[in-house]
Amino acid sequence: MLIRSLEIFRAVVDSGSFSAAADRLHTVQSNVTAHIKKLETELGARLLERRNPVVATPAGRQLLHYARRIVELHDDALSRFQPGGEPLGELRLGSMETSAAVHLPPLLTDFSQRWPQLSVHLHTGTTGELIEEVRTGQLDAAFVVAENAGDDLALRPVFHERLVLVSGRPLKSFPGRAELARTPFLAFRPGCGYRTTIEVLLADMKVAAPRIHEFGSLDAIVGCVGAGMGLALLPASTVRQYRRRFDLHTLALPGDRGKVTTVIATLQRPSWSRALEVFMEGVPSPDRAETPIRDAG
């Protein structure tokens, strides 16, 4: 069994396809097939279901567990011998689209310059999906909105955010219950931390049957809100970014309602890879003072 085979195996499972894995590892698809096949005959078990996407069999999941740990140890070992002990390998991050658009770019730019030997993979998804991917080891860390996620995960605050009500038309005062019942909300699919906030908010205001449209992308939401389709609840910083492209109007939520904290979810520390270790060192602590909000009309 070669480390290389395990690396390829992991890439196939993570990317869901033989050819995608081949691209990521800068080799050819037939080579990926050969490695997987060799593993399968060596272990005497089918490891992958050739579907679309490719999925690990029960036996495959068992191997995956070892593959991840071995490949990670291998990367860490190599890291130790790089000039300056530079970490090496890949860092697999997850993030909600909102964080991805606003907070992550500076962080990741800085990070990838500081550690040129690390390749960063960023995957977006909802809080629920990401947490699960961290738990299974598919991701090293994920930026999510959550307050607790079980004992096996560690959550570290990174950004304090303020959610604001976003509309395509000027907002004079906070809409009443009746108006909220009429106006649709545009949000991500269930499992997104922000969406949860919307639902809680509407429930608290006793809005009977709120209409919530589900969109798969942040751009779509912002575009449609700008076009007057409805309201959205988004981080102030995100909205600010879109101001140049769309005519957006925001209104702070009453009281502390809008306060959310983005955290980094990881497995408990002892199992961190060198890559994750240095990443976490480089992540700044959240400013106590919140980002000031201009309630532009």
Place this chain on the structure above:
Amino acid sequence: MLIRSLEIFRAVVDSGSFSAAADRLHTVQSNVTAHIKKLETELGARLLERRNPVVATPAGRQLLHYARRIVELHDDALSRFQPGGEPLGELRLGSMETSAAVHLPPLLTDFSQRWPQLSVHLHTGTTGELIEEVRTGQLDAAFVVAENAGDDLALRPVFHERLVLVSGRPLKSFPGRAELARTPFLAFRPGCGYRTTIEVLLADMKVAAPRIHEFGSLDAIVGCVGAGMGLALLPASTVRQYRRRFDLHTLALPGDRGKVTTVIATLQRPSWSRALEVFMEGVPSPDRAETPIRDAG
């Protein structure tokens, strides 16, 4: 970096020589040299000092840490896919010579039949040496006489023993202080659990300047005691084994003096290899009732 290279590297460090490692791994010395050389150029650091015995450089020790873990994970992964989930790889045990001669043979015979895919390495040494080798990961487990060994190690009782005074001539009653001061004791080098017992015993009896001869092997000790060179303090079960070959006379120690408990020292459980896991399952609990002693004259 190949798992195979790490396996070879580990074997060289553990065996202290390129050629010995080659033998153990059923390959040739030039191949060992090639693998080590490749690792060294790949990592850009000298890993081994070519002395006699070969010893790891600081860089080598760093790699060793990873090598051990990766090879162990590899073996465990393969184990999962063996028919019946049989563990596979090697189990590295340490033991004092006395245990090795008496208690281990049945245990190991049984074990090696039960798990035909595991190769057992048994290395003898003193309690102190063995404990240290378990701590550094050179051994998976060691049979020693100790009561505590630090938080990082786990100790599990396996045999209750009784040390007896052994002589080449009939012993009527327990020798007095004066006689003990005249008669030399034959013992292992410092660090052996039994030797410690002798020293404590003599100190308690206020024997002024006891003469203790150091011998490197159990056979030598027993042989010389049989020839009347002096006294020894050995487990009753060990002496029993030698009765056929030598004319030995034993006497129990007064009170509870002679009671010793052999324990298995391992690292704390979470880091056990599959091989160690099944070994520990198969080790019987110590009989509460002690092995009966015939005080043959």
Place this chain on the structure above:
DNA sequence: CTTAAAAAATCATTTCTAGTGATACCAGTG
């Protein structure tokens, strides 16, 4: 049911490289 597109398997070929055995080299030791 048919078809087109995407993905995985197969295959012939090339390029490396792990493993081998013979030999050269380099201590220490009597």
Place this chain on the structure above:
DNA sequence: CACTGGTATCACTAGAAATGATTTTTTAAG
């Protein structure tokens, strides 16, 4: 000094990883 017990070097071979072209299979759409 030669001898012993080790490591390095070398030429060679068998086997395997990687490649690119091609065929087969799967999936989704018409």
